[in-house]
Amino acid sequence: MLVLRCSWRRTQVKHLLDCHSTWASSCAGVKQRMSSSHPVAAVCQVTATPDKEANFAACKRLVQAAKESGASMVFLPEGFDYIGSSREETLDLSEDLTGQTISRYAQLAKKLGVWLSLGGFHERGHDWVMDRRIYNSHIIINEKGDIVTVYRKSHLFDVELPARGVSLKESGFTIPGPSLIPPVHTPIGKVGLGICYDLRFPELSLALVRQGAEILTYPSAFTVATGAAHWEVLLRARAIETQCFVLAAAQVGSHHEKRSSYGHALAVDPWGVVMGDCGGENPSMSLVEVDMEKLRDTRRNMPVQQHRRDTSFYYSLGGKD
Numbered sequence: 001m002l003v004l005r006c007s008w009r010r011t012q013v014k015h016l017l018d019c020h021s022t023w024a025s026s027c028a029g030v031k032q033r034m035s036s037s038h039p040v041a042a043v044c045q046v047t048a049t050p051d052k053e054a055n056f057a058a059c060k061r062l063v064q065a066a067k068e069s070g071a072s073m074v075f076l077p078e079g080f081d082y083i084g085s086s087r088e089e090t091l092d093l094s095e096d097l098t099g100q101t102i103s104r105y106a107q108l109a110k111k112l113g114v115w116l117s118l119g120g121f122h123e124r125g126h127d128w129v130m131d132r133r134i135y136n137s138h139i140i141i142n143e144k145g146d147i148v149t150v151y152r153k154s155h156l157f158d159v160e161l162p163a164r165g166v167s168l169k170e171s172g173f174t175i176p177g178p179s180l181i182p183p184v185h186t187p188i189g190k191v192g193l194g195i196c197y198d199l200r201f202p203e204l205s206l207a208l209v210r211q212g213a214e215i216l217t218y219p220s221a222f223t224v225a226t227g228a229a230h231w232e233v234l235l236r237a238r239a240i241e242t243q244c245f246v247l248a249a250a251q252v253g254s255h256h257e258k259r260s261s262y263g264h265a266l267a268v269d270p271w272g273v274v275m276g277d278c279g280g281e282n283p284s285m286s287l288v289e290v291d292m293e294k295l296r297d298t299r300r301n302m303p304v305q306q307h308r309r310d311t312s313f314y315y316s317l318g319g320k321d
Ligand SMILES: O=C(O)CNC(=O)[C@H](CS)NC(=O)CCC(=O)C(=O)O
Pocket: 078, 079, 082, 083, 084, 090, 120, 136, 156, 157, 168, 169, 170, 196, 197, 200, 221, 222, 223, 226, 227
């Protein structure tokens, strides 16, 4: 069962649907939305498992439902392809960008005429045969089915929180990405790319906004413990300080016996207001209007970007390069 939220309505409406085809007719907000002049983004949350076939089927359903509801860009979370139950399984299931998974998504994007943000794809590294290591890659596909850009996660989640039951060492199987990627033009605005744990590094979001980002994306698979404590506050802080929309697709629920995710896929506006929250339980999506007038107003009224000092000013105290 799919849970969809029409988050452009003042009071959020929750629809329980057995089949996406009933979605357009059962959500009164859709018609209202379709006549809107603003582009619509769909921010999704799913519960990926090690079963790639099932994960693709679930994501495809969400993408189709999003398109039927008027979305021009759909955001899927980190690990949309799968969440492995061991290091070996995670590595075995990985693919190249030319493999079946990305080819299928490219076909889907083309067939539906929709842009996709595919966060956290397990991409085989350039020396895969030698070292069996992968990148954690965020891929943007346009409505023609072309890969527009690939960003490889810069900050790896090597974290031990014994008191909170969190122990993950992403660098054990992942290569850190070599560089940031300039924001990309999409039908909903200029999208800057991050992934999950990158959210904790405001330097990255500031670099992206300096390059013209209007929307920041953080497809994620946050742990339950860190999500409950930090997820919303970090996303809203990134939105407020950069005066960008922040769209964060998320994994939710139990992936296998050893791992669960926090959920709450979130859409935040440039003033820091939460426009959509998918909750902490089920696969679902939030459809949000991306109204650039909101961004321009916020930036005009409080021009923090103009007030910001040169980077050298902040580093004049010294410290780590
Ligand atoms: O492992 C995979 O297959 C996909 N990758 C992930 O789930 C990554 C690395 S383990 N998870 C995070 O970065 C969680 C961050 C987080 O929870 C926080 O910053 O608090």
